[in-house]
Amino acid sequence: LSLNDQELKRKAKAHDEIAHDVKQAAVLGAGIMGGGIAYQSAVKGTPILMKDIREEAIQLGLNEASKLLGNRVEKGRLTPAKMAEALNAIRPTLSYGDFANVDIVVEAVVENPKVKQAVLAEVEGQVKDDAILASNTSTISINLLAKALKRPENFVGMHFFNPVHMMPLVEVIRGEKSSEVAVATTVAYAKKMGKNPIVVNDCPGFLVNRVLFPYFGGFAKLVSAGVDFVRIDKVMEKFGWPMGPAYLMDVVGIDTGHHGRDVMAEGFPDRMKDERRSAVDALYEANRLGQKNGKGFYAYETDKRGKPKKVADASVLDVLKPIVFEQREVTDEDIINWMMVPLCLETVRCLEDGIVETAAEADMGLVYGIGFPPFRGGALRYIDSIGVAEFVALADQYADLGPLYHPTAKLREMAKNGQRFFN
Numbered sequence: 491l492s493l494n495d496q497e498l499k500r501k502a503k504a505h506d507e508i509a510h511d512v513k514q515a516a517v518l519g520a521g522i523m524g525g526g527i528a529y530q531s532a533v534k535g536t537p538i539l540m541k542d543i544r545e546e547a548i549q550l551g552l553n554e555a556s557k558l559l560g561n562r563v564e565k566g567r568l569t570p571a572k573m574a575e576a577l578n579a580i581r582p583t584l585s586y587g588d589f590a591n592v593d594i595v596v597e598a599v600v601e602n603p604k605v606k607q608a609v610l611a612e613v614e615g616q617v618k619d620d621a622i623l624a625s626n627t628s629t630i631s632i633n634l635l636a637k638a639l640k641r642p643e644n645f646v647g648m649h650f651f652n653p654v655h656m657m658p659l660v661e662v663i664r665g666e667k668s669s670e671v672a673v674a675t676t677v678a679y680a681k682k683m684g685k686n687p688i689v690v691n692d693c694p695g696f697l698v699n700r701v702l703f704p705y706f707g708g709f710a711k712l713v714s715a716g717v718d719f720v721r722i723d724k725v726m727e728k729f730g731w732p733m734g735p736a737y738l739m740d741v742v743g744i745d746t747g748h749h750g751r752d753v754m755a756e757g758f759p760d761r762m763k764d765e766r767r768s769a770v771d772a773l774y775e776a777n778r779l780g781q782k783n784g785k786g787f788y789a790y791e792t793d794k795r796g797k798p799k800k801v802a803d804a805s806v807l808d809v810l811k812p813i814v815f816e817q818r819e820v821t822d823e824d825i826i827n828w829m830m831v832p833l834c835l836e837t838v839r840c841l842e843d844g845i846v847e848t849a850a851e852a853d854m855g856l857v858y859g860i861g862f863p864p865f866r867g868g869a870l871r872y873i874d875s876i877g878v879a880e881f882v883a884l885a886d887q888y889a890d891l892g893p894l895y896h897p898t899a900k901l902r903e904m905a906k907n908g909q910r911f912f913n
């Protein structure tokens with residue numbers, strides 16, 4: 491991990507030479523992500539304008555920032571004077587009045603390509619010619635969004651993870667037309683915000699979500715095979731994940747998961763499209779959206795500290811009944827393999843497709859972005875630890891589960907030649 495982290499830092503530093511200094515930033519959208527981005531920028535010393543179209547959204551964004559800053563003061567990690575300074579560094583606005591001076595705009599409005607294209611084209615007309623525009627989209631192709639712009643060379647993806655102040659990763663997505671200066675400036679700004687940026691190339695889901703959805707695909711297959719999701723969560727938590735897949739889906743939001751799955755299925759229909767209804771479809775249709783509306787795979791109560799607490803809820807079993815197509819007996823080891831093989835193989839495909847440049851970056855993206863069990867090093871290190879040939883043989887045992895479980899020709903070649911991802 492330490493060696494991989496050094497490689498990340500070295501690669502990020504290589505961008506310093508051409509990066510422009512970001513003295514003033516702006517964020518569009520004051521929602522969960524926009525509010526978090528404004529807080530993180532301000533607390534790390536870059537003033538930021540926070541624009542929304544709704545007054546109440548701005549108030550919520552500011553409240554969230556002041557709550558986070560208050561927590562830091564309580565823990566003695568920030569003086570009240572510094573808190574006031576950080577709050578003053580977030581300038582809320584409903585108009586583009588002061589946008590002529592911004593060096594970078596992070597777009598964090600709703601996940602809808604038409605809305606994003608309209609907002610990006612609008613803001614492009616308000617900023618100086620060399621200002622960088624960066625979208626925080628989770629899944630939408632950067633090349634598609636770039637089509638709405640007159641200066642696509644100034645446009646990149648800047649994908650933060652939720653909650654922004656906690657998650658160390660930022661994926662910087664290089665579109666076909668993004669300039670090296672735009673990439674470098676965004677990398678430098680992410681570093682200034684205290685994050686670990688990784689530059690990836692464009693595709694649906696980029697690196698992290700592209701790899702995460704096949705993992706959820708394995709989960710969907712298990713639930714449809716009659717395996718109890720609470721057991722799956724326990725097995726995967728014991729394996730080292732901070733939370734099991736059902737709980738994670740509840741935290742992400744069943745609607746977000748549902749929508750993201752559709753985008754991924756359209757991008758990679760050969761392996762990510764599934765005609766059968768899945769557990770997430772069933773929950774979505776039953777309006778069980780997860781933590782956000784109190785019911786998903788689990789039910790959520792509020793604990794004494796005002797935080798959501800997960801409790802078992804038997805009523806979900808009726809919702810899931812129609813999507814259980816068979817009753818398979820599986821061992822705990824099967825559960826791990828049904829989940830981990832698709833995740834690992836998709837990471838291999840991302841490396842082979844050049845979405846990510848090195849094995850170290852791919853692995854660290856998963857550790858920093860989705861909490862891949864750190865002591866296992868990442869998906870590619872995990873394959874190495876099993877042995878590439880042994881991993882291919884393992885995947886072949888699950889071949890009947892579909893193309894997500896089929897090793898690439900290149901991986902078979904590596905197995906034959908005794909190659910590894912890390913030497």
Ligand SMILES: NC(=O)c1ccc[n+]([C@@H]2O[C@H](COP(=O)([O-])OP(=O)(O)OC[C@H]3O[C@@H](n4cnc5c(N)ncnc54)[C@H](O)[C@@H]3O)[C@@H](O)[C@H]2O)c1
Pocket residue numbers: 518519520521522523524541542543544547598599600601602605609626627628629649650651652742
């Ligand atoms: N929530 C997550 O876990 C997460 C993680 C990574 C990335 N993202 C991405 O971040 C983006 C924002 O997601 P969110 O969860 O913060 O959404 P959200 O619904 O909480 O916030 C979106 C905000 O955008 C505002 N908005 C809509 N149109 C606008 C416009 N024209 N100008 C300015 N503001 C406008 C809305 O009023 C709202 O306050 C999405 O693209 C999403 O995919 C979300």
